[in-house]
Amino acid sequence: MAMEKIARNIPASLWNEASEKLIDIVLNSPNASKMPSDLAKTILYYWQRDQLATEVGLQRLLEASALLEPEKTISLMEELGLSEIVVMLKESLKE
Amino acid sequence: MIEFGIEFVPRDLYWKTTFYAIQAEKIGFDYLWITDHFNNRNVYVSLAIVSAYTERIKFGPGVTNPYLVHPVVTAQAVATLNEVAPGRVVCGLGVGDRTTLQMVNTEQTKPLATIRESVRIIREIASGRTLEMQGEIFKVSGTKLNFKVANPIPVFIGAQGPKMLALAAEIGDGVLINASHPGDVENAVKFVCEGAERAGKKLEDLSISAYTSFSIASDYEKALKAVVPVVAYIVAGSPEMILEHHGISVDVASKIRDAIVHGQWKEAFSHVDNSMVEAFSICGTPKTCTEKIAKLVKVGVTQVVAGSPIGPNMRKSINMIAAEVFPHFKGMLEEREK
Numbered sequence: 266m267a268m269e270k271i272a273r274n275i276p277a278s279l280w281n282e283a284s285e286k287l288i289d290i291v292l293n294s295p296n297a298s299k300m301p302s303d304l305a306k307t308i309l310y311y312w313q314r315d316q317l318a319t320e321v322g323l324q325r326l327l328e329a330s331a332l333l334e335p336e337k338t339i340s341l342m343e344e345l346g347l348s349e350i351v352v353m354l355k356e357s358l359k360e
Numbered sequence: 361m362i363e364f365g366i367e368f369v370p371r372d373l374y375w376k377t378t379f380y381a382i383q384a385e386k387i388g389f390d391y392l393w394i395t396d397h398f399n400n401r402n403v404y405v406s407l408a409i410v411s412a413y414t415e416r417i418k419f420g421p422g423v424t425n426p427y428l429v430h431p432v433v434t435a436q437a438v439a440t441l442n443e444v445a446p447g448r449v450v451c452g453l454g455v456g457d458r459t460t461l462q463m464v465n466t467e468q469t470k471p472l473a474t475i476r477e478s479v480r481i482i483r484e485i486a487s488g489r490t491l492e493m494q495g496e497i498f499k500v501s502g503t504k505l506n507f508k509v510a511n512p513i514p515v516f517i518g519a520q521g522p523k524m525l526a527l528a529a530e531i532g533d534g535v536l537i538n539a540s541h542p543g544d545v546e547n548a549v550k551f552v553c554e555g556a557e558r559a560g561k562k563l564e565d566l567s568i569s570a571y572t573s574f575s576i577a578s579d580y581e582k583a584l585k586a587v588v589p590v591v592a593y594i595v596a597g598s599p600e601m602i603l604e605h606h607g608i609s610v611d612v613a614s615k616i617r618d619a620i621v622h623g624q625w626k627e628a629f630s631h632v633d634n635s636m637v638e639a640f641s642i643c644g645t646p647k648t649c650t651e652k653i654a655k656l657v658k659v660g661v662t663q664v665v666a667g668s669p670i671g672p673n674m675r676k677s678i679n680m681i682a683a684e685v686f687p688h689f690k691g692m693l694e695e696r697e698k
Contacts, residue, residue, distance in 0.1 A: 292675055297373055305375035313382050313413050 267357040268331070272324035274350055284318040286341050287326040294333040304329055331358060362657055362689050365391030365569065365665035366678070367422050370401035374409055377401075380674050381410040385417040387682035393422025393452055393571075393665060396429075397460045404437045411445040418448050422571070422665070423518040423536065425456030427466050431478040432503055435485035439509045442486075446510050451482055452536060454518025458597040459620050472523055473497050479515055479531050486513050516567065521599060522551045529555030534567030536665070540641050542655035544602070545570045549660040569663035570656045573641040576649050576671045576680050586672040587643045588632045589625070592616050594640040595632065606639040642666075646684035653685065 275283055291297070291308075308329060311322040330338040335358050342350045366384045368377050381392055392410065396403040403421045410419055420441075424434050434451065442449040455468045455475065468474075477495040481503075484491040490504040516534035519525040528535040529552040537548045549568060556563050573594060575587035595603070596617035600610050612631050619628035637643055642652045653664050671677025 289675070292376060292379065293673075297376065300373070300375065302375070305373075309375060309378055309382065309413050312379060 267353070267360070268324050268327045271350055271353050271357065272320050272327055274353070275320075275323055275345075275347065279345055279347070280318045280320075280323060283341070283345060284323055284326055286344075287323070287330045287338070288317065290330045290334050290337050290341065291326065294337075296333045299333055300329055301332075304332075361662065363390040363567070363663040364681075364686070364689075365389060365393055365422075365571075365663050366670070367393040367395060367571070367665055367667040368406075369395045369397075369668045370403065370406040374401060374406060376674075377406055378409050378413050380678060381417070381419075382413055383675065383678050385414045387678065388686060389417060391450065391663065391665070392417050392419040393667075394419070395668070396421045396424040397457060398428060398464065399460060404441065407441055408444060411441060411448070414445075416448075418450050419445075420450035420452050420516070423452035423454035423456075423516075425454055425461075426474055426478040426498075427456055427461060427468060428464070431481040431498065432485055432500065434478070435482045436505060438482070438513050439486045439488075439505055439507070442509060442511065442513055443507070449513050450534070451486070451513055451515045452518060453478060453482065453515060454536070454538075455524070457593070459593060459617055462617075462621055470497060472527055475517060475524065476527060476531060479517065482515060483512075514567075516569070518571065519548075520602065525551035526555030526558065528552070529561070529566055530559040532566070534569060534663070536569045536571040537661075538571055540570065540572035540574075540652075541606070541639050542652065542659055544605075544639075545656055545661060546659035552660075563660075567663050568661055569665050570661045571665040572656075572667050573643075573669075574649070574666035574671075575641060575643040575669050576646060576666075576677050576685070577673075578645060578680070580644050580648070582672040583643050583645070584637060586669045587637060587641045588629050590668050591636050591640050592628045592632050593620065595636050596620050596628070598640070606635060608636055608639065646680055649681075650685050650688050654688070657689070 308325050311317050316322045339351055339354050366389045370377050394403050394406045407419055438449050438451045455471045473496045477498045486509055488509045491500050493500050514533035516536050517528035517532040518536040518538055519528040520538040525548050535552050537545055539545050573590045575583040577583035595613045603610055603613050616628045616631050642649050656664055
């Protein structure tokens with residue numbers, strides 16, 4: 266639920282850039298084996314349909330990225346100037 | 361018509377391989393090959409997942425071998441895959457990788473007879489027919505699948521030596537020439553022509569692929585670093601004739617093979633030099649790779665397979681091929697179609 270809310274707060278103008286960079290974080294993570302198979306399959310589903318740069322796609326990418334690379338995910342949101350999301354992410358990762 | 365194939369080694373998590381497979385399809389690759397080594401993820405499981413997440417790209421084992429997998433099982437596997445993705449499955453078959461077969465004490469005995477009989481078994485069984493065969497290598501009696509197969513499945517044969525190249529052309533729908541150097545490929549195509557002629561086939565009815573080791577990056581050193589491990593394997597598995605032709609020491613190749621068999625990767629890779637990289641890979645910047653591919657096309661290749669490692673960063677390298685290599689060959693395609 267938290268990631269759904271976070272994804273909803275990413276401006277549409279940043280969807281492409283955010284998804285590209287989240288994909289890179291996930292694919293290049295040395296913690297990739299932590300990715301739950303169901304989440305991986307959902308991401309593949311959206312990727313096949315060119316829907317990763319959408320609200321629902323970003324939600325899944327955020328889930329994956331935050332799981333595999335929490336610090337890098339936060340840094341990315343900072344880089345994108347999304348300070349509100351940084352706060353939300355930090356809260357979500359504490360839980 | 362120039363087609364492009366891409367090879368993935370399922371050393372990676374299944375979802376990463378599948379991600380790159382989707383990417384390859386989106387940017388326009390025509391074929392997707394997944395390698396078959398016992399110590400990586402299973403080729404058919406990997407292909408099944410790929411088939412579920414793609415729609416157009418043709419795919420198959422690149423290549424399976426009849427020393428570890430009986431050809432009836434290969435026929436079963438490709439026929440089953442064809443049910444999932446009709447018309448998209450290709451069966452890539454060869455004698456396998458010498459180094460990994462050595463790890464399980466398996467020798468590539470009587471390769472020509474083994475491949476010839478394997479292809480017959482695969483064609484017959486994967487067509488839904490009953491096969492009775494008392495071959496030199498394989499004996500099958502009253503063997504058939506318990507399900508119908510909607511369409512014939514093309515068989516592409518991996519080959520390197522003259523006799524296998526000719527055999528591949530004679531009995532296959534495609535030849536996967538295990539070479540990257542344009543000189544080697546040009547020489548190989550001569551034997552392909554011989555085999556095609558022997559079978560009364562036209563060369564244009566065959567897919568002639570250069571199955572290369574490929575590494576592309578904007579920085580040559582990064583491309584080189586990525587390709588060294590793969591070149592080590594290739595050198596370790598190459599016939600003496602090929603090594604000597606490129607001025608590569610058979611003793612050094614043997615050292616590399618022994619090191620790989622014993623898991624001494626650093627030792628194995630330390631022996632790889634520039635002459636080996638030049639002989640056994642297409643490695644470098646987009647400009648360098650494009651020039652080398654153009655030479656392959658000039659000597660008669662109709663499919664170029666970008667094999668492992670693709671590049672230092674898979675996603676970037678696949679995109680680089682689309683952006684900076686494909687456009688050079690689209691022009692050639694349009695020119696040939698005029």
